[in-house]
Amino acid sequence: MTLAIEALYRAHFQFVWRSLRRLGLRDSSVEDALQDVFLVAHRKLATFEGRASHRAWLFAIAIRVAAEHRRRDGRLILDPDASLSSAHPDSTFELRQRMQLLDRLLAGLSDEQRAVFVMAEIEQFSVPEIAEALGEKLNTVYSRLRLGRERFERALDRHRKQLGGSAP
Amino acid sequence: VKPLDEQARQLIAEVSAADSPPPELEAELWQRLSARLHAPLPPTAAAASQTSAAVSSVVLKVVVAVLAVGVLGAVVQRQRSTPSPEADLAPRAQVQAAPAQPPDPALLEETQLQPTTAVLSERAQQPPASALLEEAQLLGQAQRALSAGEPAHALTFIARHRARFPEGALVQEREAARVFALCATGEAAQAVAAQQAFLRTWPRSLLADRVRAACPKTPGATR
Numbered sequence: 001m002t003l004a005i006e007a008l009y010r011a012h013f014q015f016v017w018r019s020l021r022r023l024g025l026r027d028s029s030v031e032d033a034l035q036d037v038f039l040v041a042h043r044k045l046a047t048f049e050g051r052a053s054h055r056a057w058l059f060a061i062a063i064r065v066a067a068e069h070r071r072r073d074g075r076l077i078l079d080p081d082a083s084l085s086s087a088h089p090d091s092t093f094e095l096r097q098r099m100q101l102l103d104r105l106l107a108g109l110s111d112e113q114r115a116v117f118v119m120a121e122i123e124q125f126s127v128p129e130i131a132e133a134l135g136e137k138l139n140t141v142y143s144r145l146r147l148g149r150e151r152f153e154r155a156l157d158r159h160r161k162q163l164g165g166s167a168p
Numbered sequence: 169v170k171p172l173d174e175q176a177r178q179l180i181a182e183v184s185a186a187d188s189p190p191p192e193l194e195a196e197l198w199q200r201l202s203a204r205l206h207a208p209l210p211p212t213a214a215a216a217s218q219t220s221a222a223v224s225s226v227v228l229k230v231v232v233a234v235l236a237v238g239v240l241g242a243v244v245q246r247q248r249s250t251p252s253p254e255a256d257l258a259p260r261a262q263v264q265a266a267p268a269q270p271p272d273p274a275l276l277e278e279t280q281l282q283p284t285t286a287v288l289s290e291r292a293q294q295p296p297a298s299a300l301l302e303e304a305q306l307l308g309q310a311q312r313a314l315s316a317g318e319p320a321h322a323l324t325f326i327a328r329h330r331a332r333f334p335e336g337a338l339v340q341e342r343e344a345a346r347v348f349a350l351c352a353t354g355e356a357a358q359a360v361a362a363q364q365a366f367l368r369t370w371p372r373s374l375l376a377d378r379v380r381a382a383c384p385k386t387p388g389a390t391r
Contacts, residue, residue: 004374004375005205007374007377009198009201013189013194013197014189014194017188017189017193018187018188018189021187031193031197031200034197035197035204039201048374050370050372053372054372095182095183095186098182098183099183099186099187101179102179102180102183105179121172121176121177142169145169149170149172149176152172152176153176160175
């Protein structure tokens with residue numbers, strides 16, 4: 001089974017890393033959580049039913065792992081300043097500002113809205129896929145997505161107005 | 169649902185395109201993960217598993233058979249060595265040892281995860297241990313026959329599984345085993361048909377690569 005989990009890891013490493021960052025983890029927390037995600041996946045592979053894709057299945061695991069890491073750390077790791085410290089060293093200042101902004105906007109969503117929003121808007125999952133992976137009803141997912149989009153857009157508008165339209 | 173507005177989509181696209189892990193991180197984290205995958209269970213976890221010995225003994229057999237079929241491709245078709253079965257069995261047995269029971273101590277202890285309703289309902293939906301055990305026994309017999317170089321004998325167990333559990337929990341493993349067995353018997357046409365049917369039905373299966381490589385010299389076996 002190590003062969004199977006290694007194949008899964010190689011295929012989805014970047015996706016899981018990116019997802020954990022968008023779910024609010026940073027630096028060593030991302031690295032620890034990423035291992036936890038694949039550790040749990042390894043143990044649950046035998047019960048993977050193939051109804052959702054591996055990506056969707058891994059994302060559902062990542063949500064729980066990220067929540068646990070946030071709880072364990074005793075703080076919301078969606079700290080706007082954290083993006084700057086862990087951004088890729090080659091990132092330009094402007095890009096790092098954009099990352100900081102995105103993470104601040106995501107931090108303004110509830111955990112449920114954020115999970116659905118990241119899956120739909122960043123990872124491009126369909127709503128039925130999200131519903132299947134999260135074990136939620138379609139209407140629930142649509143509702144969270146709608147509310148998440150509205151809140152995200154409002155916060156982005158506020159940010160732009162505050163900076164007089166010259167913001168990133 | 170109204171789609172996200174343009175400026176929001178642009179922000180997401182810019183960050184997503186640029187935010188990637190450092191190149192060396194993938195290999196580095198795999199090494200750390202690999203060490204954890206093969207680490208022995210902590211003592212408390214071992215004790216917890218002893219308390220459910222009756223269930224565990226049944227489940228362990230299931231896991232052995234499932235794993236046996238899972239590595240079938242490697243055993244039959246590959247020279248690549250497989251990891252120590254004990255390393256995989258212990259945590260897997262923990263996961264399956266409590267079909268409808270709350271907190272799995274070993275799982276929680278190592279990953280610090282709380283059980284969620286999703287996990288619990290997933291467990292509750294699993295087929296009864298007796299049916300799963302019977303399925304796994306049949307496929308275990310098939311695997312043993314294959315390992316012993318008796319693919320035709322393996323096919324009889326696979327056919328029996330197919331008749332008894334047409335929609336069983338281990339259908340994917342069975343059909344993969346069938347491809348391996350047919351390849352080993354030299355039934356090229358049947359092997360390719362089974363191989364293609366498998367890849368059509370489960371293109372993203374974790375067994376897909378092994379099935380694809382099962383009959384490397386047969387036409388149509390490549391991606």
